[in-house]
Amino acid sequence: MTISRFLIAALCATCLVPTAAIPAPAPAPAPTPAPLSEDERPAQLRPVPAPDADFTRRTVEIPMRDGVTLHTVILIPNGAKDAGILLTRTPYDAEGLTRHADSGRMASVLQGYDNAADVIAAGGYIRVVQDVRGKYGSGGTYMMNRALAGSIANPTAVDHATDTYDTIDWLVKNLPQSNGRVGMIGISYDGFTTLMGLVNAHPALKVAVPMNPMVDGWRGDDWFHNGAFRLNSLPYFFNQEASRDGSAKWQSSTYDEYDVQMRAGSAGRLALAHGLDQVGFWWKVASHPAYDSFWHDQAMDEVLALRGSDVPTMLVHSLWDQEDIYGAMAVYRALRTKPAMHGKLFLSIGPWFHGQAIGEGSRLGAIDWDADTAKQWRRDVLAPFLAHYLKDAAMDVAPITAFQSGTNRWQRLAAWPTEEGRTRLYLRPGMTLGFDAAPGKDVADYVSDPTVPVTYQPRPVPALGYGDNNPWPTWLTGDQRAVSGRPDVLTFTGPVLTQPLAIAGAPVVHLTAATTGTDSDWVVKLIDVYPDEVPEKPAMGGYQLAVAMDIFRGRYRESLAQPRAITPGRALPYTFALPTANHVFLPGHRIMVQVQSSWFPLYDRNPQTFVPNIFFARPGDYRKATQSVTIAGAQASYISLPVAPD
Structure with missing residues (x-):
């Protein structure tokens, strides 16, 4: 094919056009130089979003009813x-x-603690994060877990419930990009403020x-467990x-917390040595070692049991x-019978440490779940749940979504717990376990010495933290062989299982025990012992995985509010619940129960001599005691197991 002479002529004509005949683009105006100054920083920085930013950031000071303003960050997706x-x-x-992150992407800047960033960004939600009063950019005074206004713990006229109400009222009136629907989400302390928003x-x-x-800082969250004080609360205070x-910041030049706590002696001496006497909440805690009205007033399960709620939760x-x-299950129990919550109360139970649901959930310490359980839950449960109530999207979320360890599978359930009944797992002579009590009379003894307490994890014990090598987040799944051979730990082991045993709910300890002291702590652990050999994971051979374990301070045996000395040498009953479990003891595994009287340095040492306030026990109060646990006859010790369908 030949090229047209007319086309050739046109091309040649184009080639001959002088360069000067093509108009040049207008030059960009030169920036006006700032006046010279010895300080090269801007007097006031004008935030410049990334060119590809997918959201706009606003910071506002939202006024509360008492005139205090709360610093609030608002992230609005583009085009919302x-x-x-x-x-x-x-x-x-x-x-x-x-x-x-230094990013213009909402999913990136929200990554980290307390944000399900993937769900929030993908859902197109307006994200609002606010400093509570008295912290960071917000005005007003600060109280730890500020209780409801007018209570013993909070004599002021404002609380997290009123602040939440005023904040939401401002948001729906001042964010035209919204549909007027607000959801609250938060972990830990931020979970507490979320619950307060329901009032x-x-x-x-x-x-x-x-x-x-x-939810309840005395019964089993953060500060105490059944009256035993958690020593790592002090740096947090x-x-x-x-x-x-x-x-x-709390300062310490000693790496091993065991040494820190032992050298201090009592929790009170440690607090004073670090200047904690300047902090108000420490004195409140030290003045209320028993479960009195100070703790009742701020226990959110009790608050919601009294006041109720109708917000889908x-x-x-x-x-x-x-x-x-302790908290989530306690609130669930408080709300599940409320008529206003019928069809609105949901529960998710995952195989995680504190807050792990927003991170990577393939494993917990040495335990592998065979999938990223946290990502599965966010995708299949959290995302559709939020979208249903905030965007009217369809939802297929069961009332109960529970992960069953052992079988490593998610369950969709209509109710919780799923137990068909309870069975008694008895401590028996010969350091064995059985489902019937041994006849006769027998006890198992050990000497508890506060000068050489049983540790909750192997030494050295670093301070609480969430770094890559810090054992704190995963210690509850740590191998209990670290202490099972100690002479001051009773270890009872059952036979190799030939059938699976599933439990779903809270195991309840029924311990009958005597002490030669006048006070005592009792730690009981329910443990799954792996087979001696695990071919696919050799390091798991014989692993002792704690399924549920907790501590009880003996002085509260008769009343949580009124401590009383224990009568030495008399076998007395101690009853307390262990944390919720949803677990299958598989064939080839064995069940184990451990009993001990210290769990250090997580919990303060019981001096084993009754004193008015253990926070201020003196060195001479800490004494050895012989502990005798009844393991036969009508008063034999046992754990009531919540047996579930296989």
């Missing part, structure tokens, strides 16, 4: 219209929680997701309250939550 709002109220720095809730609050919430912005519980293993 009729969007739901997701609110978190936190003492952990709203600015920091929304700046996890006299704003009409625009349509859904709440309290995750591992701090200081770091949280010594300064508004968290800049004042999904409680999230972690089976191996090392910080708040």
Whole structure:
């Protein structure tokens, strides 16, 4: 094919056009130089979003009814219209929680603690994070877990419930991009503020997701477990309250917490040595070692049992939550019988440590779950649940979503617990276990010495933390062989199982024991012992996985509110629940129960001599005691197991 002469002529004509005949683009205007100054920083920085940013960031000071303003960060997706709002109220720095990356992508800046970033970003929600009063950018005074206004623990006229109401009211009136629906989500302390938002809730609050919430600081969350004080609470008290912005830190030059606590002696001496006497909450805790009205007033399960709620709520519980293993289940029990919550109360039970539901959930310590359980839950449960109540999306979420360890599978259940009944697992002579009591009379003895306490994990024990090598998040799944051979730990082991045994619920300890002291702690552990050989995972051969374990302070045997000395040498009953379990003891495994009288340095040492306040026990109060556990006859010790369908 030949090229047209006319086309050739046109091409040649184009080639001959002088360059000057093509108009040049107009030059960009030169920036006006700033006046010279010895300080090269801008007087006031004008935030410049990334060119590819997918959201707009706003910071506002929202006024409360008493005139105090609360610092609030608002992230609005580009093009948002009729969007739901997701609110978190936190003492952990709203600015920091929304700046996890120098990025213009919402999913990136929200990555980290307390944000299900993937669900929030993909859902197109307006994200709101607010500093609670008295912390970081917010005004007002600070109280740890501020109780309801007018209570013994909070004599002021405002609380987290009123602050939540005022915040939501401002948001729905001032964010035209929203559809007027608000959800609350938060972990730990932020789970507590989420629960507080349910009290006299704003009409625009349509859904709440309290995750591992701090509910009752005495019964089993954070500060105490059944009256035994958690020593790692002390640095938290200081770091949280010594300064508004968290800049004042508890200081220690000793790596091993065992040494730190032993050298101090009592919790009170340790607190004073670190300047904790300057912090108000420490004195409140030290003045209320028993379960009195101070603790009742701020126990959110009791608050909600009394006041109720009608906000659709999904409680999230972690089976191996090392910080708040009590709260979610307690609130579930408080709300499940409320008529207003019929069809609105949901429960998720996952195989996680504290807050792991928002991270990677393939394993917990040495235990492998065969899949990323946290990602599965966020995708299949959390995302559709939020979308249903904030966007009217279809939802197929069961009332109970529970992960069953042992079989490593998710269950969709209509109710919790699923137990068909209870069976008694008895401690028996010969350090064995059985489902019937041994005849006759027998006891198992050990000497508990506060000068050489049993550790909760192998030494050295670093301070609480979440770094890659810090054992704190995963210690509850640690191998209990570390202590099972100690002479001051009773270890009872059952035969190799030939059939699976499934439990779903809270095992309940019925311990009959005597002590030569006048006070005592009792630690009981329910353990799954792996086969001696695990071919696919050799390191798991004989592994002792604690399924449920907890501590009880003996002085509260008769009354949690009124401590009483124990009569020496008399066998007395002690009854307390272990944390919720959802587990199958598989064929080839064995069941084990351990009993001991210290769990250090997580819990303060019981002096084993009755004193008015253990916080201020003196060195001479700490004495050896012989502990005798009844293992035969009508009073034989046992654990009541919540047996579930196989």
